[in-house]
Each structure stands twice: as C-alpha cells, then as structure tokens.
Amino acid sequence: MPINVTQTYLPPFEEYIAILKRAWDNKWITNNGELLQELEQKLKELHHTDHLLFCSNGTIVLQLALKALQITKEVITTPFSYVATANAVLWEGCTPVFVDIEPTTFCIDAGKIEAAITKDTQAILATHVYGFPCNVEKIEAIARQHNLKVIYDAAHAFGCTYKGRSLLNFGDISTCSFHATKVFHTVEGGCIVSNSKEMNDKLFLYRSFGHIGDDYHSIGINAKNSEFHAAMGLAILPKLPSIIKARKEIFNIYNTILPSSLQRPSNAIEAFEYNYAYYPVLFETEKALLKTRAELMQHDINTRRYFYPSLNNLSQVTGIKAYCPVSEDLSSRVLCLPLYPGLTEKELEKINEVITKSLA
C-alpha cells in the first residue's frame, strides 16, 4: 500500500448510515434540510458565531465573499496559497495584486501591504497558510486606515484558535473548505463566516438563487450543500479532538526524527492552538527537493508540492507581473510530507530513512 500525503478520515460506516437514515425517513436530501441545519448549528457553537453558513465547497465561498462585499477592482492577495484563492479573484472579474510573503510564516507580509495600495484597492484576501494565522492585528489596522475589506481564506484553519477565538472568525468574512483532504471534512463542502446578521442574511440568499420560496430578493447562485454531506460532517465532528490529537503525535514524531538541516515554516505567536494540518519541510534547493521527492516516490511514499507554483506566475494572471521573490523561492523548495491519523511509527521511520539517505 502506498503512503499518501493524506488519507481521508472516514467515520465508522454504521455511524454515518445511522445519521443519514434521518434524511431517508424525512425524504429530504437537500435544500436546507434538518441535518444541514443541525451541522450548521454545531459549527456556529464551535466557532462562537451566529453568522456561519454551510456551503458546497471552499472555492464558491470565496466567490460569495467577494460578491457580497461588492469587490470589483483590485484585491491585495497572497501568492502563496492554493490556486483557488487567486482563481476566485479572477473569476469574479477582480484584479489580484500579489504582495510577497514572510520568509518565516509563509503568510502574506503585512509590512508590504501598504505599498501595494492604489486608488482601486478594495480588499485584502489573505490565507492562513498551513493553519498558521496571518498578522491579523496589523492587517485589521491597515484595512481600517485605508477603508478596505478583509477576507481570510481559512481553508487550512479549522480547529485553530488564536487568543481563544476561532481563526474562522476574523476579518469581514472568513471562508473554510471541508474538502475530503482537510482536517475536518464533509466530502465536499465549506463554510462562510461573516460578522453581522445583515451580511449573513445576504449570503443566505446568495447561497440559494436569491429567493426564499416565492419571494425573490437578490441575485444568487447555487452554493447549497446536501444532507449526505451534512451527515458526514455530523459523523466526523465529534471525532475532531481525537483527530487533532493523533495528528499532533505524528507531527511531534517528525519533529524529533527528521534531519535538523530540514527547515520548517515557523510561527512563534503565542496564545495559538494548532490543528496540525500539514507537515511542510523546506529543502536547501529545488534540486534537492526533486531528488528526495523522486526517491520517496520509488518507495511508494507520496508527497505534495504545496504550494507550488507561486500564484503570481500562473498563466491566467495577466497584467502587471508581480515580483514576489520570497514566495517564488519558498514555493520551489517546500514539500508537504504525509500526515494523517493512522500513519504508523514504522512508516514514519521509513519516510525519515529515505529522506536522511537522500540528503546525505
């Protein structure tokens, strides 16, 4: 059996089916059903907010955020994220303005944001990379001073808290992905968290075509999710503490056994609780990364260049070419190692052995 970079967490089948049976009995499988409402309620409690909507994926929620905040021009964003972040900006007809990242945290360099602001700048869209928080205080101060909206792509941050507050609950809007590869998942899914009832009501309409029954209020799209997906969320949510605990144990074993020449992103912030979403390591050169990656693959060990390439270099990004040397450098040298509950100590030893040999 190959060791993959991640393995989707599946709850006991019977537990999933027992929850799904309720949808069968109700004969109600989508359109704001009972299971979806129950999951949404639990997610609201977990994140201490009344303004959260469960949606169909972690990309459409970025699009909803830009649309609902009426962003049409320039968006300051990070070149170091999954391609969905930049695509959402482009898809909504906005212009991404890439600001380079910090060499330690891999998050957008808040100190470089102000220099990129023009008369057309309307928003900052930043990613909490690997679940580590952006400099939320500084970004908020800049946004306030320049009258900009703040959107966080918190796709990696489910289960992370900063100063006791969920990382999904910062900015004007935060979004999350519940894709099968994420720490918490609903097969496909995501959520959008805003900071007012007014915005939540607007997003509620946007999520399902802009109407409730026979009352047509606004534009809208189909960003709904189904009872099947909600049932998966309800089955997995109670397991979250044990999932994070298992991830933490693997994370700590890697920390102990891997060669010390391999650097990692570091985030020394205090009052932060991590979800152990990823284990990225930084090679000295791209050549060393490619060599080690190929050798791991020969042993059926799959890793992921995450994130690569730097988004400012994507072919669909036209216009002024942004210069993001830190992101371009780090994205060429970073590799995410396998990390999921169930990875055995023996497998971790094997991964370490191949890497150590390759670097020698």
Ligand SMILES: *Cc1c(COP(=O)(O)O)cnc(C)c1O
């Ligand atoms: C996974 C991910 C997304 C996209 O989420 P989907 O649910 O797959 O659409 C967006 N941004 C980041 C940073 C991600 O990791």
